Amino acid sequence: xxxxxxxxxxxxxxxLRVFPFMGAHTAVPLGYDPGLYKAIFEAYANQLPNxxxxxxxxxxxxxxxxxxxxxxxxxxxxxxxSFLLTFFFAFLATLVGIYLWLLIGERYPEKxxxxxxxxxxxxxxxxxxxxxxxxxxxxxxxxxxxxxVSLFLLHRKSWLSLLPLGxxxxxxxxxxxxxxxxxxxxxxxxxxxxxxxxxxEKKVSKAVLDFIKDHLEIRVGLLALLLFLPFYFSxxxxxxxxxxxxxxxxFTMNAAAGTFFSIPEYLFLSHWYWPLALYxxxxxxxxxxxxxxxxxxxxxxxxxFLKLYFYSRMIIxxxxxxxxxxxxxxxxxTPWIRRFRQIAAICLTVLFILIGWQTVQYVKTNxxxxxxxxxxxxxxxxxxxxxxxxxxxxxxxxxxxxLMGYSGRDVIAPGxxxxxxxxxxxxxxxxxxxxxxxxxxxxxxxxxxxPLYIFVGITQPHYFFDDSNCxxxxxxxxxxFIKYICNE
Amino acid sequence: xxxxxxxxxxxxxxxxxxxxxKFFQAPAVAGxxxxxxxxxxxxxxxLLKIFTGLKIENIIMHLTLSFPLSLGYLSLASFLVNQxxxxxxxxSLLGLSxxxxxxxxxxxxxxxx
Numbered sequence: 001x002x003x004x005x006x007x008x009x010x011x012x013x014x015x016l017r018v019f020p021f022m023g024a025h026t027a028v029p030l031g032y033d034p035g036l037y038k039a040i041f042e043a044y045a046n047q048l049p050n051x052x053x054x055x056x057x058x059x060x061x062x063x064x065x066x067x068x069x070x071x072x073x074x075x076x077x078x079x080x081x082s083f084l085l086t087f088f089f090a091f092l093a094t095l096v097g098i099y100l101w102l103l104i105g106e107r108y109p110e111k112x113x114x115x116x117x118x119x120x121x122x123x124x125x126x127x128x129x130x131x132x133x134x135x136x137x138x139x140x141x142x143x144x145x146x147x148x149v150s151l152f153l154l155h156r157k158s159w160l161s162l163l164p165l166g167x168x169x170x171x172x173x174x175x176x177x178x179x180x181x182x183x184x185x186x187x188x189x190x191x192x193x194x195x196x197x198x199x200x201e202k203k204v205s206k207a208v209l210d211f212i213k214d215h216l217e218i219r220v221g222l223l224a225l226l227l228f229l230p231f232y233f234s235x236x237x238x239x240x241x242x243x244x245x246x247x248x249x250x251f252t253m254n255a256a257a258g259t260f261f262s263i264p265e266y267l268f269l270s271h272w273y274w275p276l277a278l279y280x281x282x283x284x285x286x287x288x289x290x291x292x293x294x295x296x297x298x299x300x301x302x303x304x305f306l307k308l309y310f311y312s313r314m315i316i317x318x319x320x321x322x323x324x325x326x327x328x329x330x331x332x333x334t335p336w337i338r339r340f341r342q343i344a345a346i347c348l349t350v351l352f353i354l355i356g357w358q359t360v361q362y363v364k365t366n367x368x369x370x371x372x373x374x375x376x377x378x379x380x381x382x383x384x385x386x387x388x389x390x391x392x393x394x395x396x397x398x399x400x401x402x403l404m405g406y407s408g409r410d411v412i413a414p415g416x417x418x419x420x421x422x423x424x425x426x427x428x429x430x431x432x433x434x435x436x437x438x439x440x441x442x443x444x445x446x447x448x449x450x451p452l453y454i455f456v457g458i459t460q461p462h463y464f465f466d467d468s469n470c471x472x473x474x475x476x477x478x479x480x481f482i483k484y485i486c487n488e
Numbered sequence: 489x490x491x492x493x494x495x496x497x498x499x500x501x502x503x504x505x506x507x508x509x510k511f512f513q514a515p516a517v518a519g520x521x522x523x524x525x526x527x528x529x530x531x532x533x534x535l536l537k538i539f540t541g542l543k544i545e546n547i548i549m550h551l552t553l554s555f556p557l558s559l560g561y562l563s564l565a566s567f568l569v570n571q572x573x574x575x576x577x578x579x580s581l582l583g584l585s586x587x588x589x590x591x592x593x594x595x596x597x598x599x600x601x
Contacts, residue, residue: 048576049570049575049576049577049580050570050575050576051566051567051570051571051576065567066563069563069564069566069567070559070563072563072566072576073527073559073562073563073566073581076576076577076578076581077520077523077524077527077578078520078523095555098552099552099556102549102552102553145556146556146560149553149556149557152553153542153553156542156543157541158539158541158542159539160535160536160538160539160542160557163535163557163560163561163564164556164557164560166564167560167563167564170563170564
């Protein structure tokens with residue numbers, strides 16, 4: 001019975017994620033990032049049978065290479081980029097729930113099926129986890145998988161944890177940071193207990209030495225850093241020092257939050273989970289059980305509520321531990337549930353229905369691509385409409401990633417990619433100025449001696465190019481595609 | 489599963505993965521059908537076996553853990569061997585996939601010495 005339920009939960013989780021790809025116009029990825037990922041997937045794949053990250057565009061080298069080594073393998077196996085960004089990504093998003101179950105299952109080995117049912121149920125209904133998928137946060141998703149697998153293997157005290165932990169460093173730095181943070185909180189807690197015990201027995205140094213000997217996390221963590229940091233040496237300044245400086249600054253001033261839910265939004269969308277999770281934490285502390293799940297929950301709350309660097313994006317990891325603690329909360333309520341069987345069954349059913357209703361409403365409203373099908377189709381057809389060496393100017397950040405991933409041409413975009421030569425003020429002039437001014441400004445790119453095209457999408461302000469002879473409309477309608485002809 | 493059936497199954501899978509592209513003359517078929525099974529499961533499965541101190545209760549759990557371990561291992565290994573001058577092709581990845589199994593065999597041979 002529970003086994004069937006678990007199978008259904010997994011199928012529903014996958015179904016909820018692939019649903020938008022099953023319509024008449026399939027394979028439009030959700031969110032914003034897929035365009036960027038597609039460009040990088042293909043840049044790496046085009047280098048095969050070699051891997052030379054140093055020869056890629058500069059903006060691509062700013063992304064950790066782990067995910068792209070991974071997609072390279074899948075390209076060798078004939079997986080296409082479009083498939084990786086839709087159905088395969090949904091598959092990975094479903095797997096996160098399974099690895100979370102494995103980790104929580106370690107806590108209650110005698111209640112594995114119940115734990116599985118609750119974990120997958122809460123995971124399915126988590127709007128936050130759905131949103132990670134919707135935004136197309138591929139590295140984040142893979143990072144979650146490797147974080148959970150590392151913690152599972154560390155819990156089993158296996159040196160094999162070195163592999164997923166080290167690979168996590170190459171996949172997603174924020175998730176690696178979160179993992180390091182939670183392990184630090186876990187170790188500090190247990191070190192404190194060890195010292196306390198040592199003081200009672202008047203053998204503090206022995207207690208500390210035993211602590212170091214007993215905790216594999218210290219050795220594995222240090223070795224992972226030692227082995228995998230060399231991968232970052234080529235861009236040490238931008239990948240490690242900049243990150244450290246940003247984290248440091250976030251203690252004293254407002255930090256960059258990252259694109260995700262704000263804290264009030266997240267609390268509103270996850271409010272059903274919090275009482276259970278806090279009860280779970282309370283019971284764990286009361287029973288003096290402070291494992292990775294508790295440490296992850298505490299560390300996440302500290303990071304997010306203190307609004308440290310990238311805190312909005314850290315909500316994703318916090319939510320994983322919120323789900324875990326909510327499951328623990330329910331399991332700790334089991335004696336009460338047994339006592340008041342009928343009332344408890346009604347309460348739990350109502351709870352699941354309420355969360356389910358909220359999730360379904362959310363998915364119904366938000367579960368669609370950011371780009372219209374006609375625009376997506378048009379962007380994909382651009383290689384047939386342009387010269388090989390043409391460049392497209394994206395006039396709105398909304399379209400930059402799509403153009404980069406699907407047009408097959410270089411893109412100039414505000415604040416993105418390598419070809420942009422303008423600052424914010426110049427882009428403001430370009431957006432607000434006349435067509436004559438725009439034509440004048442585009443002379444900044446004359447030295448490239450490459451054809452220039454401008455894309456203006458449906459959902460952005462409409463610009464007019466008629467009052468200058470330098471522009472020729474290739475497509476005119478709900479979205480425009482214009483050629484700059486004064487450099488020919 | 490017993491050690492010998494593990495070895496026979498892995499050997500068979502590797503053999504099929506090796507001959508499939510030649511047989512069908514279409515790497516896509518081999519990639520999708522057998523390549524995925526070999527690359528997603530085998531290296532992780534043998535890595536778990538090598539770390540014999542690690543107790544994994546059942547085959548489903550073994551396979552579940554094998555997937556990220558396989559892809560993590562193959563991604564890293566492919567990068568490292570490429571830096572050493574080896575091309576990343578379907579067949580070089582097959583070689584990397586079978587490496588953990590060979591390490592396990594060596595370990596067993598060393599133990600039984």
